[in-house]
Amino acid sequence: MTHPSPDRPALAPEPAILEAAHERLRRLGARVTQPRLCILACLIGSDEALTHQAVIDRLPEQGETVDRVTVYRVLDWLVEQGVAQKRAGNDRVFRFSLVEHEAARAQEHRQHSHFHCTRCDRTFCLDDASAPALPVAPRVPSGFAIEHVELTVNGVCAECGKRAPAH
Numbered sequence: 001m002t003h004p005s006p007d008r009p010a011l012a013p014e015p016a017i018l019e020a021a022h023e024r025l026r027r028l029g030a031r032v033t034q035p036r037l038c039i040l041a042c043l044i045g046s047d048e049a050l051t052h053q054a055v056i057d058r059l060p061e062q063g064e065t066v067d068r069v070t071v072y073r074v075l076d077w078l079v080e081q082g083v084a085q086k087r088a089g090n091d092r093v094f095r096f097s098l099v100e101h102e103a104a105r106a107q108e109h110r111q112h113s114h115f116h117c118t119r120c121d122r123t124f125c126l127d128d129a130s131a132p133a134l135p136v137a138p139r140v141p142s143g144f145a146i147e148h149v150e151l152t153v154n155g156v157c158a159e160c161g162k163r164a165p166a167h
């Protein structure tokens with residue numbers, strides 16, 4: 001097993017990330033507390049959206065320990081402040097991410113096509129090479145402005161295809 005064990009001591013966030021988190025809190029005019037700083041640094045340093053548990057696992061262990069309730073509260077507070085975004089995944093578990101990261105990801109996902117599995121409801125990114133030329137925009141009612149056109153292919157993913165068909 002190459003997975004890091006969940007009880008490994010979490011690494012302290014890099015100073016640059018902590019500094020960015022600090023600056024962000026200051027700009028909000030919010031009180032800078034250790035939990036806010038650590039949890040925001042977690043989101044800034046992560047490329048993917050994190051569940052409550054993932055945030056807890058990433059918190060540095062040295063110093064003041066942050067209890068679960070505080071993690072929940074701070075994450076919701078970051079959402080209220082418009083710093084973080086909360087979204088339920090296909091597994092119905094909430095995940096948190098920095099709004100800027102989410103916007104960058106959305107931008108990135110506009111560059112390629114997607115495959116949506118109608119059984120498990122997961123969406124997969126298709127690489128550029130497999131995509132036909134971008135779909136031609138359909139005609140839209142007058143007064144409507146097109147910003148971008150996406151192609152999503154609907155079907156059954158390989159994993160679901162192996163299972164018995166749904167009845």
Ligand SMILES: [Zn+2]
Pocket residue numbers: 108109112113114124125126
């Ligand atoms: Zn994508």
Ligand SMILES: [Zn+2]
Pocket residue numbers: 117118119120121122156157158159160161
């Ligand atoms: Zn599927």
